[in-house]
Amino acid sequence: MVALETCKLFGGLSAAELEMVARTAHVKDYPEGYQIIKEGDEGDGIYIVTQGQVQISSRVGQGERRILRRIGPGDFFGEMAVLDNEPRSATVTAEQPTTTYFIPRSDLVRMLESSPKLAVSLVREFSLRMRDFNRQYIQEVLQAERLTLVGRFARSIVHDFKNPLNVIGISAEIAGMDSTAPAMRKSAAVRIRKQVDRLSNMINELLEFTRGSQNPIVLAQTNYATYVQQLIEEIRQEAAGKSVAVELENEPPAVDVLMDPQRLAHVFYNLIHNAVDAMPGGGKVILRFYVKDNDIITQIEDTGKGLAPEIVPRLFEAFATFGKAQGTGLGLSICKKIIEDHRGWIGAWTETERGGIFLFSLPVAH
Numbered sequence: 001m002v003a004l005e006t007c008k009l010f011g012g013l014s015a016a017e018l019e020m021v022a023r024t025a026h027v028k029d030y031p032e033g034y035q036i037i038k039e040g041d042e043g044d045g046i047y048i049v050t051q052g053q054v055q056i057s058s059r060v061g062q063g064e065r066r067i068l069r070r071i072g073p074g075d076f077f078g079e080m081a082v083l084d085n086e087p088r089s090a091t092v093t094a095e096q097p098t099t100t101y102f103i104p105r106s107d108l109v110r111m112l113e114s115s116p117k118l119a120v121s122l123v124r125e126f127s128l129r130m131r132d133f134n135r136q137y138i139q140e141v142l143q144a145e146r147l148t149l150v151g152r153f154a155r156s157i158v159h160d161f162k163n164p165l166n167v168i169g170i171s172a173e174i175a176g177m178d179s180t181a182p183a184m185r186k187s188a189a190v191r192i193r194k195q196v197d198r199l200s201n202m203i204n205e206l207l208e209f210t211r212g213s214q215n216p217i218v219l220a221q222t223n224y225a226t227y228v229q230q231l232i233e234e235i236r237q238e239a240a241g242k243s244v245a246v247e248l249e250n251e252p253p254a255v256d257v258l259m260d261p262q263r264l265a266h267v268f269y270n271l272i273h274n275a276v277d278a279m280p281g282g283g284k285v286i287l288r289f290y291v292k293d294n295d296i297i298t299q300i301e302d303t304g305k306g307l308a309p310e311i312v313p314r315l316f317e318a319f320a321t322f323g324k325a326q327g328t329g330l331g332l333s334i335c336k337k338i339i340e341d342h343r344g345w346i347g348a349w350t351e352t353e354r355g356g357i358f359l360f361s362l363p364v365a366h
Helices: 015-024 079-084 105-114 116-175 182-211 224-240 261-277 309-314 331-341
Strands: 026-030 035-037 045-051 054-060 064-071 091-094 098-104 220-223 244-248 256-259 283-292 295-302 346-349 357-363
Touching: 015 098, 015 105, 015 116, 045 105, 098 105, 105 116, 116 182, 116 224, 182 261, 220 224, 224 244, 224 256, 224 261, 224 283, 244 261, 256 261, 256 357, 261 283, 261 295, 261 331, 261 357, 331 346, 331 357
Parallel strands: 244 283
Antiparallel strands: 026 098, 035 091, 045 098, 054 064, 054 091, 220 256, 283 295, 295 357, 346 357
């Protein structure tokens, strides 16, 4: 067992001052695994470890408990209670049978008032301790955030891939049936090929977004009416499986747009599938089109409960997700980047007794 004077907090004190400390110190023994201090406990005093070892832990990130520091003989803990008289902010657990000197806060405050050396020593050690805690805490928070981001990406991939994988599974089952007609088998093969391409495009889009890539965009002149009608026909079949009808309120304008067809398809799929997810009991997704100031405006509205006004300003922020059990907050951010790469804009609004309303613009090709 180490002597009290070997503690870094009392190293500069005189023999008389050490004697005063020793008179107020109480020896306390703790078995392995015992929680000496719990978060939220009243701050009662300071502890000096004379034998054994304790760990200091706290909750970081999403509530996961992390070990911030280990303390052995000659070191101390619980000093915050002396300074601010607030509830404990961390938990201290004996990692092995541990013996401490315990000095009640009231006694230590009296000693600090009568011993400038002890006061200076406590402030110095407290400053060093806080620097070390801050470094450790930041590292732990960053690690927790990294793991959270990995989890979000994993959930995003699993959630977003479900629809194309379901289509592939159903099409493969149809193609493999002996009773399937050659024409249907060929159609199933085409659908599988399209869904595989869609999965590949989704992965590329996610990687491009997370890397912040500024690769040049190659846009091809494409008839918007023909493109939208073909794409919606594919999406309509998926939505029908969830009792959602996708309707065109008016025909898309038959004008040319400079676009990347694969990337723009990602926007349609994401917005319409979000609308489908917002209507678990079924409903409608309605598309409208009009031309304004040399821009084609595409509006997508569902018959769900609508968007809460307070979330609309943050809808397109990365990792801002609202109400979706599997939401990651990336889908709309990626849509925003795709539309902006097409030199357009995207937005959303809500009205009383209407569902969610999203719209985006694309410049007409000249």
